[in-house]
Amino acid sequence: MGSGSWGTAVAKILVDAGNEVTMWARRPELAEQINTLHENQDYLPGITLPAGLTAVSSVAEALDGKELVVCAVPSQSLRANLDGWRDHLPADAVLLSLAKGVEISSGERMSQVIKEVTGFGDSQVAVLSGPNLAREIAMEQPAATVIACTDEAVAQRVQEAFAAPYFRPYTNTDVVGTEIGGAAKNVIALACGMASGMGFGENTLATLITRGLAETIRLGVALGADITTLAGLAGVGDLVATCSSPLSRNRTFGARMGEGASLEEAQAATNGQVAEGVKSCRSVRALAQQHEVEMPLTEAVYQVCHEGLPVQDMVGMLLGRTTKPEVYGAAR
Numbered sequence: 532m533g534s535g536s537w538g539t540a541v542a543k544i545l546v547d548a549g550n551e552v553t554m555w556a557r558r559p560e561l562a563e564q565i566n567t568l569h570e571n572q573d574y575l576p577g578i579t580l581p582a583g584l585t586a587v588s589s590v591a592e593a594l595d596g597k598e599l600v601v602c603a604v605p606s607q608s609l610r611a612n613l614d615g616w617r618d619h620l621p622a623d624a625v626l627l628s629l630a631k632g633v634e635i636s637s638g639e640r641m642s643q644v645i646k647e648v649t650g651f652g653d654s655q656v657a658v659l660s661g662p663n664l665a666r667e668i669a670m671e672q673p674a675a676t677v678i679a680c681t682d683e684a685v686a687q688r689v690q691e692a693f694a695a696p697y698f699r700p701y702t703n704t705d706v707v708g709t710e711i712g713g714a715a716k717n718v719i720a721l722a723c724g725m726a727s728g729m730g731f732g733e734n735t736l737a738t739l740i741t742r743g744l745a746e747t748i749r750l751g752v753a754l755g756a757d758i759t760t761l762a763g764l765a766g767v768g769d770l771v772a773t774c775s776s777p778l779s780r781n782r783t784f785g786a787r788m789g790e791g792a793s794l795e796e797a798q799a800a801t802n803g804q805v806a807e808g809v810k811s812c813r814s815v816r817a818l819a820q821q822h823e824v825e826m827p828l829t830e831a832v833y834q835v836c837h838e839g840l841p842v843q844d845m846v847g848m849l850l851g852r853t854t855k856p857e858v859y860g861a862a863r
């Protein structure tokens with residue numbers, strides 16, 4: 532459900548893993564393009580999609596009789612999309628969220644939003660997160676991911692559906708850690724982009740990635756996550772991929788701001804694709820405040836994106852803080 536970059540790449544994985552797959556696209560002309568040209572020229576130009584992949588623009592048709600429903604829309608729009616899908620969801624389907632964000636209006640993770648809107652229980656809701664830049668995966672470059680569900684048997688069923696020659700899914704029962712890793716890394720990737728845009732090198736990036744992990748762990752642990760999830764693919768793995776890759780929309784967005792673009796100018800250059808961290812820095816920061824967790828990098832990114840802090844002032848804001856021991860896992 533959603534035919535953007537990741538929705539399209541995931542549909543390809545699922546076909547390549549041997550499943551029968553229907554993709555839902557909001558625009559009939561995009562569905563038509565996928566069915567006739569076997570390409571999604573808006574989001575993954577140049578990638579040939581499997582001939583067996585069918586796209587439709589009718590929600591009812593897309594959801595009819597499906598065992599697994601993959602939600603591939605941006606975080607802040609998931610609730611509204613689910614409202615439109617709810618009446619067509621098969622009662623025994625498993626819903627899998629791909630979105631990496633925290634809802635601004637509620638502070639909820641995507642699995643919480645899904646349960647609230649659909650009334651589905653924990654064992655029908657799973658999430659997928661890991662170092663998964665859509666274009667690399669669509670090019671069949673090898674990668675791994677995490678499929679998390681509190682019900683391990685359900686996670687294993689979804690894992691089986693996703694096992695493709697170039698894509699290796701691992702299971703986890705820690706939904707909170709898997710989701711927090713995915714949401715927080717987008718904010719840290721914005722910080723890395725800003726640093727890179729300001730001309731800083733690898734020491735700065737490594738410092739941001741490592742201290743970004745420290746604050747992600749603090750938030751995750753405060754919310755009940757297992758620290759080892761954040762040491763895994765959905766934590767360190769995704770943080771490294773997103774913070775390092777020029778393919779990352781979040782890193783690229785941050786780099787534009789680091790080079791001097793305003794939020795509006797950086798937004799205008801995204802080609803309609805989502806850089807989740809720009810919105811999620813608000814909700815991640817709010818969660819941190821609510822749980823009294825210190826997240827200085829998230830705070831700095833929020834200040835630059837939404838409070839008009841000049842990007843160069845981030846350095847003084849971060850390095851001017853009181854000195855402290857290096858601790859991982861504690862609440863502060």
Ligand SMILES: NC(=O)c1ccc[n+]([C@@H]2O[C@H](COP(=O)([O-])OP(=O)(O)OC[C@H]3O[C@@H](n4cnc5c(N)ncnc54)[C@H](O)[C@@H]3O)[C@@H](O)[C@H]2O)c1
Pocket residue numbers: 533534535536537538539557574603604605606608612629630631632663664665666803804805807
């Ligand atoms: N692209 C990646 O490499 C990647 C990898 C892993 C996870 N993700 C996550 O997957 C989610 C979807 O990302 P994507 O890359 O497919 O995004 P995208 O911007 O490429 O596509 C978003 C899709 O959602 C649809 N959509 C439905 N309602 C929408 C609305 N109200 N506003 C905007 N779009 C709407 C769009 O039509 C489009 O098909 C995000 O949370 C992202 O963080 C992306």
Ligand SMILES: O=P(O)(O)OC[C@H](O)CO
Pocket residue numbers: 631661662663664665717720769772773778779780781782805806807
């Ligand atoms: O392009 P980004 O910044 O949304 O990142 C894509 C994926 O989440 C990387 O795992």
